Amino acid sequence: MNNDLYAQINPPHRLLMGPGPINADPRVLRAMACQLIGQYDPAMTEYMNQTMALYRQLFRTENRWTMLVDGTSRAGIEAILLSAIRPGDRVLVPVFGRFGHLLCEIARRCRADVHTIEVPWGEVFTPDKIEYAIQRLRPRALLTVQGDTSTTMLQPLAELGDICRRHDVLFYTDATASFGGNALETDAWGLDAVSAGLQKCLGGPSGSAPITLSPKMEAAIRRRRCVEQGIRTAEHRDGEEEMIYSNYFDLGMVMDYWGPERLNHHTEATSMLFAARECARVMLEEGLDKGIARHALHGEALVAGLEGMGLRIYGDKQHKMNNVTGVVIPEGIQGEQIRHCLLNDFAIEIGTSFGPLQGKIWRIGTMGYNARKDCVMQTLSALEAVLNRHGFRTVQGAALQAAWDRYDASAGVTR
Template sequence: MTVPVPPALPGPIDPPARLLMGPGPINADPRVLRAMSAQLVGQYDPAMTGYMAETQELYRAIFATRNDATVLVDGTSRAGIEAAIVSLVRPGDRVLVPVFGRFGHLLAEIAERAMAEVHTIEVPWGQVFPVSVVEEAIERVKPTLLALVQGDTSTTMNQPLDEIGEICARHGVLFYTDTTASLGGNAFEADAWGVDAATAGLQKCLGGPSGSAPITLSERAVAVISSRKKVEAGIREAGDVDAPDFVRSNYFDLGMILDYWGPRRLNHHTEATTMLYGARECARIILEEGRDAVIERHRVAGAAMLAGVQGLGLSVFGDVAHKMNNVVAVEIPSTVVGDAVRASMLSDFGIEIGTSFGPLHGKVWRLGTMGVNARKDAVLQTLAALEAALRRGGASVPAGGGVDAAMDVFGGTEV
């Protein structure tokens, strides 16, 4: 048998210089990339288990929790979402998903794949749910789990969560939230808000590459996971894989993942060492700067970007009062071709901005200010390039309007 040989070996990886100012991923902090180049060690080496314990402690501070069950799921942010839902939801359980953007639909889909009885409520994209609407749905549906996105990048909206946990606790409902797009750049208080499970990813406000999913679980959530684990041995012995307590995933079974991260260090998978280094450094950098200071930096940079696009005469999509700090959706002017402007931004200026999904596809651009890119020079460069690309695309915009408006927000700050 002849083995095919490529006509020519490709050269080494040499990506073009890009300033990633879309909804994510973003440029990883150089310190994170340096940490990820560190030497590998075995997963049971005392140095490695020490790094794991340090990472758990760092993410307790990031999530603002005392939860012992605060770990990483090896995989993208979606891996964390799937692990949480598959492990917490039994087939036939009722799951309520308030949908206000693309990622609410994702939570509903994953819950359906976990064989839950899924109920959804919806508001128009660009809005968030009043607490009273969520409470009424909980009382009507009587779910086992409420699955709710905090910040949905498809719409840029930030759903208030601070009253939801108390409502869930009062009705005996577990409260899970996906904080992939929001954690690190917006307020989040797992314990104070009564969150039972929260997952995230590194590639947005946390300032790293995609590939590791921090997760934190309350004692209530761990009790559900543990109760399923206790009966699994009997289920396996009986071969009853249709039993409700059988977790239909090996890789995403949080019962086994918690044993792997716990004091017994029971083997589950080979730890993604390089990603753990990166996740650890993401959290370390945020806490070194100060968690509240990082959120404030995102707020200022996001406010400057918002003012800048408005200074260019562009309309902003959605309820700005509930916009995430770290991303803004801009309505594409009818006088330009949206994809052509984005292509010009990339090819002429090396700056990437995003479009959106579903009903917003081709109607808005999404501009992000997150992680290491939530800073003055990145915002000003993006606004200056956007002005030029708009002009070349045929739009009439105020000369210097974007940069001037953003500068007024930054004032004398060094953000």
């Protein structure tokens, strides 16, 4: 690390195997190094249109309004919630980890009437439980987290769209942590809005939030339309409902900027758009299904290796995300000591935990550019060495053999 204030950026080499951000795909970094173009340059608006088309494929949707919010994944969440939820609207949030609490927190800032249902951390909800709560509470919107990195759990969403449609509920999911590494079918699952980020399975930096909005969600947002005074003309008319209490996150304005009218709003963050487009391009070059299978494979190999080391996996293994694994910190081991030793002596970062899980589990990611065999093998071998040094005994070779076995099984090799 260079402490000189005037030195050039020169970050140390790290293998980022935490819950994200992870190392960016070098192709994404190169895309960001491209020179800028003007925001209304035909080449720029063409890149914006292409970005919409590429993300429609990743979101598995026909939604016209598939675009970027210029901010981190949290900005994408807030843009959707502020635009969709009117003050006083009742919303239901099934909370199964920290990011469910975040949805509540943001909904509260929208002045929503927030109701929650909870399951213990490490579990997910059955559709019945969610439908029962919807019947009881009659919310306007169901706000879900698909993959909550705090617990590594993946909430099944496939059956919730029908439930929401039956009860006329807007259906949103925060797919920040899961997107690109686990199945997500926006249209088939009846989602009205999804938000994501680049810094997890997409292999890019934090700072741009891809979102998609269904026609139903678009209509809800259009009813709150406002056109900025500085650019409005006689043809512009405001919507019949209460305005959105943010300009930056007013998705009606963001649509008008990404749409054919190209009404000036923010100045699109060009380099981040280049990054977002390249993330999508790289993922589609591999093929979305193949990419998800790759995340499943490396997640399973990591789990096999960790169990081979005698470690216990946290939570309901049937419902964990492909791309993040919670590992119970063994009795007598100081979790932070292990993390620091891994970082300082191997330049490998694994994740700590929040809230009730703090000090109880590590979180290891295998996602995006780092959903690779070499990353898994290096992490397992370094972790075993560090644990051994701190007094945790393992059977020599067992961890890596187990991971190899998982890889070989997938390659159809018998050993």
